Amino acid sequence: MTRVFALISLALGALLTTGAFIAVFFFVPIANGGELAQVANIGGEQVTHQLWFSQKIFYFHVPVAIASFAALALGAWHSIQYLRTKRPVCDLRARTAMEVGLIFIILTMISGDLWTRSDWNTWWNWDPRLTTYLILMLLVIAYFILRVQIESPERRARISAVFGIIAFANAALSMLIPRLMESMHPVVLSGSADSGLTPPMLAAFLTALFGMLFIGFGLYYLRSMQLELAERLALVQARYDEAQGS
């Protein structure tokens, strides 16, 4: 029943994302101009306009980034739940959410890199937004290294829950940096009505966004079910061993 739910979520996500993908490449018009706020000198070249490829990647890059953030938020939420209830399943879900978060952060960086390559003509630069995401990735990796380093399962759960919360607070603060600092990274979802998206573009964008969120949720659900089963198996095994031993 729940597995069906997870699979439906995954399938729906795949469908929506693919639909958005096709729409973006064949139907959604390219915005004219896509002008940068100012002439930027990147990799020795004067760049005034965003190229068409960047517009295509936008429909995946931004949803993936949002999904990664949602996963981290879910991880923090489960971490708080763990500290409140001390139920091991919360720890497991927090960990799963962080895993999904890591996948999406890496996808964000890859898709973002395609953008920088085509748009800024360089693979990497220390732009605040890029750096922030790199740091975010290191933070999530640090979360997993921390888990490995603590032996007692309970302490591991408790400490990593605290770190999960810190990581999320930190991620939220990091998101402020590019808004405050000068960044070449375009701020697309600035919240203003003037976001420059035409209705078909917005439709495609939202389709891709929901697709990504569904994929993320499906992954999270399947993985946490798998881990919960593994945990239960370990418990049964331990009981069995105990019964055999005595």
Add this chain to the structure above:
Amino acid sequence: MASPSKKDPATPAVELQSLTRNFGVRTALNKLDLTLPAGAFLTIFGHNGAGKTTLLRILATIEQASSGEAKVLGFSTKTEADEIRARIGFISHQPLLYADLTAEENLLFFARLYGVENAQEKTRALLAKTGLASRSLDVARTFSRGMIQRLSLARALLHDPELILLDEPYTGLDPQGTETLNALIDEIRDERSFILVSHHLESGLERATHVLTLDKGRIQFYGTRNEYENFVDATGKTSKTSQKTSQCTGGQA
């Protein structure tokens, strides 16, 4: 700040209700139920990993139960931890002191932390009582094992606790140190309650009024000392052999 409120003497020192503690899949304490009257001296025996220290740490509120309830001096370990902390003294085989503070500074520091009134006088009195007065200005690092243990005892008595928890206090002590420790325990016996976790059968039993033996996190025996002696006589062999074939389950002891 917390002067030990002499509560109703009928309040049991410790009350456990199906107290359970899990470490992952391992059960360290399995549904313990018992009531220890005030003023009793309880000795807990058990193999390594039987859950003795875990139980003591839960009573001291530095570890939490997974389920069930534990009341110490009438206070819940879950919701009234600070009340309990102000009323218990904990002595372990570890010093629980600052190595770089002098004996006097150590005691003064903890006295202030506990909000003890007349910290100076109290400190001086306890230093004299434990025979450390002449070394009171020396840094704890320079002390011998026995002296550290005495200082640690003084630390645990600063706030005049109603219940004293002793976690393997004899470990690492020479016969003379053991003797001093025993003499001090006798001296402060009063109406206080004691809980002692020990490997040593003799020194553990000497003062006990009650005995608890744990086996794999379950109560094997709980009763008064006389009952325990009858129990050992009746099951004599089995309990002694099981004492020897200590199957160490490892991990958290």
Add this chain to the structure above:
Amino acid sequence: MKQFMTLLRKDLKIEFRTFDILSSMGIYAVLVLVVFGVAFMLGENSYDITPLASGLLWVLAVFTSLLGLNRSFNREREFSALEALLLSPLDRGVLFLSKVTANALFLSIVFVVAVPLFVFLFLQGGVQGNGVLAPSAPLVLAPLAVGILGIAGVGTLLATITLHTRGRDIMLALLFIPVIFPLLYSCVTASSMALLGISDSMVFLQTLGMGVGYDVIMILVGWMLYDFVLNG
């Protein structure tokens, strides 16, 4: 408050008796400066590192404080003193705040020596420096103060977190640098503005404000969660 002062006084007393943290941080700071010196020795002996000064200053700050933070719980671990604290009726948040204060004081003491030394060696007609600092340079003290507070707050929290991990020292570095990043970013930017001249005081304040916000949030988080970080 009484408990806070008792704890703080204890930390200061031990430190001024053993100089465990201060001496190791101080020497390490000098060593980092020497490494900087070596790194710039190869230049033509004439180039100006003023534009880089703010970044270098914070490299110095981060690595030096990392070393001190690693040591700040040594005295609590030896003789299991930390457990004695946990056994007492002591609010865990107070313990956190007292440790943060103590660490912030130690960091300040080290920086009071290390920062002028850095300026003397690299910025004021020292070996390579021929750059001129902007008149607003003394304002660098503001981001330094904000940075020290944040480093002490986050550092104390993370040092406690890594207390029970296997590779303690390396784990602290691994967690500390990513977590401190937003603060580092705002402090480096603000310091850079101060040293090179503030063109827009609004931006300077905004940048600094972000650092302050970070400090407040992180210390609040630490204060609330400290009970969970400790054995409890």
